[in-house]
Amino acid sequence: MELRDAILLLHPAIAVIVVFPLIGIVVNRALQTRQRRLETKATGKSKITPVAGQEHVQLGRYLTGGVVGIVLIALAYAIFSKIVDKNIWTKTPFQVIFIGLLFAATLASLILLYQTRERNWRAIFATLTGMGLVVLGCQDGVYRKTNQWYISHYYYGLIAALLMIFSLAILPEIYKDKKNRWRKVHIALNCIALLIFLGLGITGTLSLLEIPLTWQESYVNMLYKQKCDTKPCIIQAPSFPQKP
Template identity: 60%
Template structure:
């Protein structure tokens, strides 16, 4: 493996080592929080400590940050690889400057979203963060598998990321809403997000199998993917064995 092949492993490594364990922790706390709330409402004594609610919120906030960061890392690898291979900085320097600005603006918007208290500012910074993710995902070099959008690692990942951003934006409203409508909405959306993360595990594994090493790409991309055939490789001569 060459250095750029190791760089390609940063995105899946963060997912496996940090993000997916965090998802398990958040789901565990979410389930305990709901069970404790139902037991309390039924006036039963719960053995689940009251700290699970605050811990669920804290871990959920961490999860959103890591998911957005993971998405930015994945997008950055493919965008930078395309810029370097196509020498985009010489052909369209303004485009490169725009991409860099979008990365910085998206990170700044996410930080401000964490700090925002009023609903209008949370809505604004959540929108800016989501827009930055979507605009970066539209750049050249990002493999989207649009013909199979329903089974695309890109589209599933972007959707899950946007749901995490939205969840972070509404978390303060959940505890202020006495009708529990925001809470119900939060449960439905994040249950769907959990299914998307499972899909990310499956599609990410598939994509790792399909991505060749850097020195193999010339040969692999010469294959006929429709007929699933590749040019016949020339065996090495006796002198080179």
């Protein structure tokens, strides 16, 4: 396996090792926090420790960074692989520089979103981060599968990242709102995000089958180029080189 293949597998590896276990913990802490709030409201006390709420917030912040981070890794691999394969650096260097600056600006906006506490600046940095992901996702080389968007790993991942960014941006407002309107918005959107994460697990497995490793590319491309005019469709298997 070449270095390029290892980088390709970095995105699913981080998702399996870090992001999805983190999702389970965040959901667990969210349920504990809500249960404690309901018990306290009903009886004035609860067996669930108050630390559950703090852990939910902190781990949720980590989750946002993890989701946006692996999306940026996937986009970077797809875009710069295209740049290298098509030798775009020598043809349009300005485009490559612009893409590099866009990656840096998106990451900087996310970091600043974590740091700022003022509402307007949070809205600005959240918007800039989301716009950066959308623009990067529109670049050549990204496997979008737009004609089948309903099973597209790209669109599921982009929506999940945008929801996570929005949840991070409204976090201080949840504790300021005495009518719990922002809390209800947070719960509703993250229930949708949870369903999207489930879809990401399915579509991600599909993408692993559809995006070949380096040594498989020539054979996969050969299969796609073969025409099939008869029914049932018969595709000739490529001949693999014999080991010496």
